Amino acid sequence: MRKLYYLIYILPLAVLISCSKDLPTELAYENYVFSSTDEDGGNWTPILLSSGSEIMIAEPKETSSAEYQAELMEVKNAIASITSQQKENLKKWTNNPVIRWNEIALELIAKYNLIPGPNEDGSYTLPNPANPEGPPVFPFSHPPYASRALAYMSVAQFDGLISAWHYKYKYNRAAPYLQDLEINHAYEENPIPSYPSDGAVIASASAEILKVMFPLEVEYLNSKMSEHLESLLLSGENVQSDIDGGVKIGEEIAALALTRASTDGMKNAQTSKAVSDSIANAAYERFGWMWINQEAPQRPVGLTPLFGKVKMWSVPNVEAIRPPVPPTPGSPAYEEDVKILKGYLAEHSEEYRRIANFWQDGLGTYTPPGHWNEFANAFIVKNKLNTLRAARTMAYMNMAIMDAGISCWDAKYYYHYPRPIQTIEGFETIASTPNFPSYTSGHSVFSAAGAEVLAYIFPDEADKVRGWAKEAAISRVYGGIHWTFDATVGTTQGINAAQYSIDRAKIDGGDNF
Structure with a gap:
């Protein structure tokens, strides 16, 4: 009966996704109109924070101020001189970069999911975070390690965005492309306030978490963060102060998440x-x-x-x-x-x-x-x-x-x-x-x-x-x-x-x- 129990529940895998297992994986999709905007999102209960207002950011400048008008001009000038590579980057990041940063994490997990082999004498050396270059390199991103890296990154993203939503609807500053009709908008229109930039929160929080989880990839992750932040400006959705506010939130929530990680027992x-x-x-x-x-040779420790x-x-x-x-x-x-x-x-x-x-x-x-x-x-x-x-x-x-x-x-x-x-x-x-x-x-x-x-x-x-x-x-x-x-x-x-x-x-x- 046990064999039959399983067989009657086996379902065909849907054509929804392509799981060829060719890595890195990147889901092909266009930017889209969100099914909701969740104006009350800043009041949701976070995981690590006490509330969305726990992280403090400065009040933004009035849109009529000289400072903000100068930021609008910076956006217009940047878009006017956009390169073909920057256009490609815009298409890649789209208007939901949660997915792209998750894919970067999956790429790194796959890259480092390599079990350390035996030394010439048959002994084994474990990956050491104090010496990530090894040999063997750190980390070995086995399933427990992968689950932990994904959890910390996702929690930091979520808490950071609750904080961002709190300030978005507190200050209600419209996006640059709505402030100045001469600014080209790269994505579908979604009426969510621009300050602070949710994309910048995601970029900053994700990069900071992953740099600790994958210490040999700091340069790569910094380059991805820079590429993403630049795309936020070129999209017409954010001015620099929007991005700066989002980066601040991302850095602070990542620090809180990493503090928890440092004492969660994984090092033992x-x-x-x-x-x-x-x-x-x-x-x-x-x-x-x-x-x-x-195994032969047998590893001494599971x-x-x-x-x-x-x-x-x-x-x-x-x-x-x-x-x-x-x-x-x-x-x-x-x-x-x-x-x-x-x-x-x-x-x-x-x-x-x-x-x-x-x-x-x-x-x-x-x-x-x-x-x-x-x-x-x-x-x-x-x-x-x-x-x-x-x-x-x-x-x-x-x-x-x-x-x-x-x-x-x-x-x-x-x-x-x-x-x-x-x-x-x-x-x-x-x-x-x-x-x-x-x-x-x-x-x-x-x-x-x-x-x-x-x-x-x-x-x-x-x-x-x-x-x-x-x-x-x-x-x-x-x-x-x-x-x-x-x-x-x-x-x-x-x-x-x-x-x-x-x-x-x-x-x-x-x-x-």
Whole structure:
């Protein structure tokens, strides 16, 4: 029955997005008229800030002032001398740069998702943030690292834009192209005040977060920020003081986010061998089993054994959603799963292989959390969300995904359950076996969490995204690297984690769309 349970839920992947996995990914879309402007957005409840007014910016100059008129002339002169490259940049950044900065983050995650190899003597050296050039380079952007980078960037964007919306509607300064009809406007008209620039908030906050998460990319990120800020001026939507106000908000909210990050426990997630062994031994004393890495050469420590102790965003503690004890090896429930896995292996189904490969999200990709960010980008465009609503979507989804990942890693190392390749004699996989315990499946947990938040924000897509999450979960069983209970229990775990973020979103003031 368990096999049938999965098969009846497998849905075809929609043509909504192209997931060829060629990276970097960039969604092709034109700028659009927003489906809402959310004049009350400055009153929404932020994540890190106490309110939208907590970050202070100066009152803008009157539009009739000499200072502002000079800024308008600066915009007109810049547009008059625009280059072909600047025109291309304008098309790329569009009027919802939340998506573009998310894609930059996905590009960097994929670039640094390279596992450190062994040294000549067979030992391993871990990436070190104090020496990012390595070898090996820092970071190794594995799924837990990716989920954390995306969560901090998205939360900073969201809080920064709540602050921006507060001042936009407090001062109500119209965009330059509305002040002077000689100024060409590059994008669709959206009647949102220009001071401070929401684009500048996004550029500044995103770049500051990513520069810490990917320290070898500072020059690249600074160039992207400069390109984006220049495009804001050339678009006719902002004068320099709009941009300066947005940059100030972005820098301040990024600093708050990075302060939280510095004490969230991630720096201790990758442990020494002694600590790793003690965690394994504790599980063995508790349950009578432990996971053993099957690689050759064998890495001495599993991936981030203490990620399960990292500070969560919305879930009160990992015990609140810790899954039940998995089946004891040799028990009837375990033997039933052995038969199911052997059955999949014997079938050699092309469909199973396609599903396993599509959802692999292994080394050199943007990982499972990144996969769900790509889905979210497409839904944001389809529903024509403004920058504030786009950032809200990403913040709650990525907080849920990170919380779910923390819960998953807690279960992995608390139960320390062996993978099929360890306990089924002669068993083979069609997917590479990860360097951490089996129960629960990270793909299942990450995907279920992402799907639940997207189902809440985009209810018309609920069946679709939940079907994708179930396919992501079963893909790991088809690949031979997980038990079916890793996937089924992991899916429930991800849903439970996401519900805390959804409950938080329902009372933030933005649930009136």
